[in-house]
Amino acid sequence: MADKITSRSEDYSQWYIDLVRSAKLADYADVRGCMDIRPNGYAIWEKMQAALDRMFKETGHVNAYFPLFIPESFIAKEAEHIEGFAPECAVVTHGGGEELAEKLYIRPTSETIIWSSYKKWIQSYRDLPILINQWANVVRWEMRTRLFLRTTEFLWQEGHTAHANPEESQEEVLRMINVYKTFAEEYMAMPVIMGKKTDNEKFAGAVDTWCIEAMMQDSKALQAGTSHNLGQNFAKAFDCQFQTKDGVLDYVWATSWGVSTRLIGALIMAHSDDRGLVLPPKLATRQVVIIPILRGDKAAVIERANALAQELNKNGIPSFVDSSEQNSPGWKFAEYELQGIPIRIELGPRDIEKGICIAARRDTLEKTELALDETLPDQISEILNTIQESMFERALQFRTEHTFEVQSYEEFKVAVEKGFVIAHWDGTAETEAKIKAETKATIRVLPEEADYIAQYRIDEPGTCIYSGKPAARKVVFAKAY
């Protein structure tokens, strides 16, 4: 069962690591900076993959696979790209017992190796668009690691698209950041702010980076997904030109976009509690655990529990029974709370007599008495929907309560210790850097959502809280993971 989990109030970072390890989601592997994603954690990733993959295909994308290795000369072709990524790469120098003539980098991201192939695939506008996604592992050498959030190797998907004009590629960038927003909010029950990164925070090699930013329970920000408008940067680096409809040559327009196993960390930090994991039903492989209370005619209780599980499974609600006698009901309650199973059903001999059972919600720990009849699958479905929605609402309320609008740098410094801060910024990298140096807070996002902009009057001009210079709009500052 659970090792003791440190409480969030006592030590939030320790709580996170304790939870990840106790719930057997992941653990540090015996190789520096890497993790084992254990079956309980990988099951969450599989649910995420299934939902995202479906959304990618519905928006016209197909999957493919490109090499793990990138020749050093490729990484070097895009100047900002190599500057951003080379220092954090793992480098293969030997293969098949011999020293290699050219070093191979383990992909930290695949723009360069993919564009070396796109160059061969694209001659004419008829070859466009290319809408490819790849599910893969990537490696970025990390000095300080944290399970799921920052490890040397992680799993992700990376979309890489090629277009005939900048309007189409910009449409694609927005389409995909909105797919991520939908996924975060509807599946992860995690509200996010969609918008742009500053030049300083954007992807190395991009013209613009769009992102979704979420708030964790310690009120810090976490970047949950990015979609990059790469302009013609990579096409130029790889000399990838195509014949337009008008018969002239132009460089191809590109995007890339990705989310990673980091989302599992975000999911945990957004929703879980001191008892363990809290999973939104849509990402739970097992939605209901049935725990028979073994008194009186034990065999009859177990039989009824099994029948109930079968009935729920038949109705598309993945359920299972734990009827082991080795562990007490109390032990089982704690264990499945730790594992984040959204609903626990308790079923004893007297409940069966009375024609009822008890359903306990994992998110609120609230218990309800349910009629043990043919309406049960519907009742359970409704509770699952309620859990999914109320987890989102609770997280949204938390974010609202921890979002502060400030007018001065003094107010800013206080507020930024407590959550997201909305403030005027003069638009200069200089101010951004100074604020970061002094407070560790960064500009998380220049919001581009109408609702959010209206709520916080983001586009109202004003005075930069730091420099006192004119500011065209407000931005969102926070300390971040």
Add this chain to the structure above:
Amino acid sequence: MADKITSRSEDYSQWYIDLVRSAKLADYADVRGCMDIRPNGYAIWEKMQAALDRMFKETGHVNAYFPLFIPESFIAKEAEHIEGFAPECAVVTHGGGEELAEKLYIRPTSETIIWSSYKKWIQSYRDLPILINQWANVVRWEMRTRLFLRTTEFLWQEGHTAHANPEESQEEVLRMINVYKTFAEEYMAMPVIMGKKTDNEKFAGAVDTWCIEAMMQDSKALQAGTSHNLGQNFAKAFDCQFQTKDGVLDYVWATSWGVSTRLIGALIMAHSDDRGLVLPPKLATRQVVIIPILRGDKAAVIERANALAQELNKNGIPSFVDSSEQNSPGWKFAEYELQGIPIRIELGPRDIEKGICIAARRDTLEKTELALDETLPDQISEILNTIQESMFERALQFRTEHTFEVQSYEEFKVAVEKGFVIAHWDGTAETEAKIKAETKATIRVLPEEADYIAQYRIDEPGTCIYSGKPAARKVVFAKAY
């Protein structure tokens, strides 16, 4: 459209490469020995993954993910293992801009990194069995590469299980090789011989390797999947002991098993023809292409074609229409034959008048007139089933016709140029090595299937065709990929 594909009779190897590239299944990447798996090829892998993953889960397995990197000292812990794998590894010597204290090998297979974790997870018989599968990329440095069949990096799944006793682990080994056999025969329509490898051909570090062997259209053998009984070898190497039910300490019993993107190569070489890919319907993402013949009232024909596709899709038969006017019907016929779409439906204005359409089978190129009415989905389903079965039957017949029983080494040398040879072997590594040196044929499998054993009287004692010494049974020799 298709570049010219060399015919099989002219040059089988060139036919294969031409097909893989023309059908856009894969291509050599710009990094030594690696391939791009293009969307058409990756779609086959996704179908394979879905079927296999379901079968793994139905047999009680869960997925997880372990690190790409293996410290040099881990690889070295199992003596046969390092001897077998170290020479073909890619080695990371630098990370984050610094030279590493210990070299990291890119996993060629994951036994060692996984057992270093299992050691931490297993204390008692209550922690067993562990039934984990991993979908991953692996790297084995190859001097001579061939798309899908042998590349430096490839994709695969690797199961790694841990058991409390040798009976259970042996059961697991057999369960999984039989899962592979079922998959090969029922999904890939590719008959395989299930059995054991000789000591010389077994996995480096295994007690026993079980395999499935298939015959390609050039009558060469291809190993399509393996399941290894690892005994206590890796548990001993990693000092992984557990407390048994009887309260004593014992080393854990292990298995591992895997199939890879090599199966895509096998699928192509088992079934495809000079026009391109031939896909068994169960592995085809798109089972039916509808080609409207655009004469007369073109809009009406296209409308009817779209309605038909919708009807088929509604009935679970993935179908699409190519109504582009840019390409002729003849061009489209060739293109979708190249892509291996199992059924082509041709639909012209006169067909619609007559209430019929023409269905062309990709495997036999046979055309049938079908009634264009509400029975069409059923008619198409039946043809798809027929294709699936007849592809298997045809491949089985080919294998039977190219399997030879011989009594002498003279006969052997002639027969082994034409297919599988069933012959008595004295059981010594010496004879095996000499035959290999003289003929390039290897012992592919010691059959363990009752039907196959009965058919070829495999367990009949006799005289070794090479040494003339007594031989307990016959084995299957062939030249192999």
